[in-house]
Amino acid sequence: xxxxxxxxxxxxxxxxxxxxxxxxxxxxxxxxxxxxxxxxxxxxxxxxxxxxxxxxxxxxxxxxxxxxxxxxxxxxxxxxxxxxxxxxxxxxxxxxxxxxxxxxxxxxxxxxxxxxxxxxxxxxxxxxxxxxxxxxxxxxxxxxxxxxxxxxxxxxxxxxxxxxxxxxxxxxxxxxxxxxxxxxxxxxxxxxxxxxxxxxxxxxxxxxxxxxxxxxxxxxxxxxxxxxxxxxxxxxxxxxxxxxxxxxxxxxxxxxxxxxxxxxxxxxxxxxxxxxxxxxxxxxxxxxxxxxxxxxxxxxxxx
Ligand SMILES: [Zn+2]
Ligand SMILES: [Zn+2]
Numbered sequence: 258x259x260x261x262x263x264x265x266x267x268x269x270x271x272x273x274x275x276x277x278x279x280x281x282x283x284x285x286x287x288x289x290x291x292x293x294x295x296x297x298x299x300x301x302x303x304x305x306x307x308x309x310x311x312x313x314x315x316x317x318x319x320x321x322x323x324x325x326x327x328x329x330x331x332x333x334x335x336x337x338x339x340x341x342x343x344x345x346x347x348x349x350x351x352x353x354x355x356x357x358x359x360x361x362x363x364x365x366x367x368x369x370x371x372x373x374x375x376x377x378x379x380x381x382x383x384x385x386x387x388x389x390x391x392x393x394x395x396x397x398x399x400x401x402x403x404x405x406x407x408x409x410x411x412x413x414x415x416x417x418x419x420x421x422x423x424x425x426x427x428x429x430x431x432x433x434x435x436x437x438x439x440x441x442x443x444x445x446x447x448x449x450x451x452x453x454x455x456x457x458x459x460x461x462x463x464x465x466x467x468x469x470x471x472x473x474x475x476x477x478x479x480x481x482x483x484x485x486x487x488x489x490x491x492x493x494x495x496x497x498x499x500x501x502x503x504x505x506x507x508x509x510x511x512x513x514x515x516x517x518x519x520x521x522x523x524x525x526x527x528x529x530x531x532x533x534x535x536x537x538x539x540x541x542x543x544x545x546x547x548x549x550x551x552x553x554x555x556x557x558x559x560x
Pocket of ligand 1 (some may be wrong): 457459
């Protein structure tokens with residue numbers, strides 16, 4: 258190779274590394290960990306039982322029967338409780354011992370700028386929003402193992418800030434991310450890169466929500482949004498109890514603990530049950546799905 262070529266190649270490599278670093282400064286704390294995990298596991302799923310096909314953005318279409326992207330696996334086993342069986346889709350849910358297991362390709366069933374302009378699922382960003390670098394949605398092999406009998410963790414709570422591939426799964430099979438962005442970025446700034454459904458992908462293509470998933474709760478603020486990996490449900494900004502009384506609990510009013518949760522009945526739980534709410538977050542300074550700590554003991558997520 259000629260010296261000029263070597264220099265050109267080297268500069269390209271340097272540019273590539275620089276651009277990755279630039280993307281990372283725009284990412285979340287979790288996303289740095291995600292980058293490493295994804296690099297190690299992109300070729301094969303961590304769990305050999307994962308049977309989902311890889312969704313290709315350029316041919317991605319919505320299957321109107323399942324309301325999931327065509328080719329995505331979507332099934333909930335009959336031994337799951339009704340609140341999961343009747344509400345979760347676009348992933349494969351099952352029971353394994355004392356855990357729920359979800360396997361998810363993590364492709365949104367809504368249009369997004371981040372499918373790329375050649376995809377049938379592409380749509381432009383809303384006015385005033387800006388692109389999250391070159392990040393695009395990519396098919397994942399996420400496997401969640403979540404305790405099926407969640408309990409409050411006594412003593413020091415476990416933080417949501419780092420070391421997780423995802424901190425929860427939405428009812429439409431998508432990753433939930435925490436209430437922080439990597440310094441010097443703030444989540445309030447990162448919000449400017451959300452698509453029209455409040456999601457965006459990080460650098461290895463994991464599409465995720467920090468805030469309300471607008472494809473789920475746009476017309477129903479008390480909708481069940483998903484489950485955090487400690488096994489507790491997360492709802493929209495409104496709380497509808499088992500008697501159909503609706504309130505809008507907030508952390509500021511002391512209705513919710515610092516982790517966005519409280520213990521009441523809900524539409525899905527007739528007995529007093531801890532659950533989270535989408536609520537204003539003092540760390541993020543915008544409303545988020547989760548605070549800085551889990552109420553219970555988190556399960557595991559691999560990719
Ligand atoms: Zn993010
Ligand atoms: Zn509630």
